[in-house]
Amino acid sequence: MAITKDTVKHVAHLARIDLAAKELETLSRQLEDILDFIDKLKQVDIKDIAPTSHILPINNVLRDDSPRESLSSGQALENAPQKHGNFFGVPKVIE
């Protein structure tokens, strides 16, 4: 399947990644190769086969809704590239 530069650009926007013009070019070519290879899966008869998202026989693991120790806000902020007081700092979102 042909993967155009516009498709890659759109997907890169969804993934929030800036790509240089040269990267767009290389990636559209490589993705085309990879997806052609993946198209092999179309040969498989998957009628009535259930999907496997993980292999364990467990679902909806719950724990008691009771308070327990957690990181302090100071610890949680220790690695932040930018902070204001007790908050993470980001570029302005609201005009």
Next chain:
Amino acid sequence: MNKLTAHELIEKSGKGEITAAEIFNSLKKRIKDIDSQVKAYVRLADSLDSQPEPANTQLPLKGISVSIKDNICTRGYNTECCSKILAGFKPPYDATVIRKLKEAGAAILTLKTNMDEFAFGSSTENSCFGPTHNPWDLDVVPGGSSGGSAAAVASDSAIMALGSDTGGSIRQPASFCGVVGLKPTYGRVSRYGLIAFASSLDQIGPITKDVRDSAILMNAISGYDPYDSTSINMDVPDYTKSLGMDIEGVKIGIPEEYFVEGLDKEIKTIVQEAINKLKSLGADYKSVSLPHSQYAIPVYYIVATAEASSNLARFDGVQYGFRAQGVKSNLIDMYKKTRGDGFGEEAKRRIILGTYALSHGYYDAYYLRALKVRTLIKQDFDKVFEKFDCVVTPTSPTAAFKIGEKIKDPLKMYLSDIYTISANLAGIPAISIPCGFTKKGLPVGLQILAKPFNEEMLFRVAYAFEQATPWHLEKPKL
């Protein structure tokens, strides 16, 4: 001292003949002598100061240093997944495996090993710190993504190490470096504190000099963890008890799909000799079929990249790591520039492939279809394990390849995981052990796979083979 196995050191330490500091100092010296060539390590703590008091001789690991892949969180000590986007990240907590190693008496856990960025790769060339070199031939790759851990163990600059395995990232480098690597059953070892790549496939596991060390390290890290809802609450056996049991009558399946085109002739011969060896030790083998094997790689590159694209959304320049400078006006632009500058080539490729597979209009065609074929791959194994105790295959279709040989062709690189990926998709345990050398002197690995939660069978067969062969005793000349 650095040349000894963990079990030999544990014995000496137990008798009071050596201390944790002596073990660590001999490692430090070895790293200083050879790691400028091998480049297995990306970060080293240079003193024992910040560590818990080691060498409690009552504890199983008795002051042994364990080298740690750079994607396993160590509290207060940089854990960067060999990615620019996590530069400077000091986790505020320890991964569960790190806590367990400390509780078992391990001494130094701040020797961090190189890896492909976020474990994306099969050669350790995708590291922001540059590639690791294979101790057996410095011009070839050590495999990946846990190439630093495998090269460190192979070059005696580690006693034992932890890696992580999403599609072969412990077993393939173990095979390329001539050491023992085990991927446990999905759910056997807690993933808490392992920086996630593909959550339904990832497992942490040991890379060691021999099978006994592998069992010792598995004893230390296995078990239920309430912090990982996909870890299973089941008793953990003492894996060392499986060592030394004979393999008389053990039923081995040899999948015919693994011995076809693409498998290097020299590897094929060496693996066939290994299978004959197992037979001479009393095992029975028969050809079996895993008919959906050819679909494992395409399924993997949808499932793994889809999960990765979601897991890696958290690296956005807000909570930790790198933030691109110069974007003051707009939050979305800050995300895009941070991620564009912070991720390496392969990481971007996988995030974009995964995002594409999950995006509107393609979800059913790619992601859902891949999950269904995954079911068929798992059922292939279920059927074989109704009649067989284990499956034996080559770990990789070739020995280690040259640095630079496959890095420009992602698809070619992906194909080097052809024999290891199925175990992750099916969630089953698998081990790679040394089984010979090519004419050029590069190690070859034998892979053994078993039913979920039957690591004991892996240890039983692997140990019997190892004790009857000389391969694990060979050392690279450095």
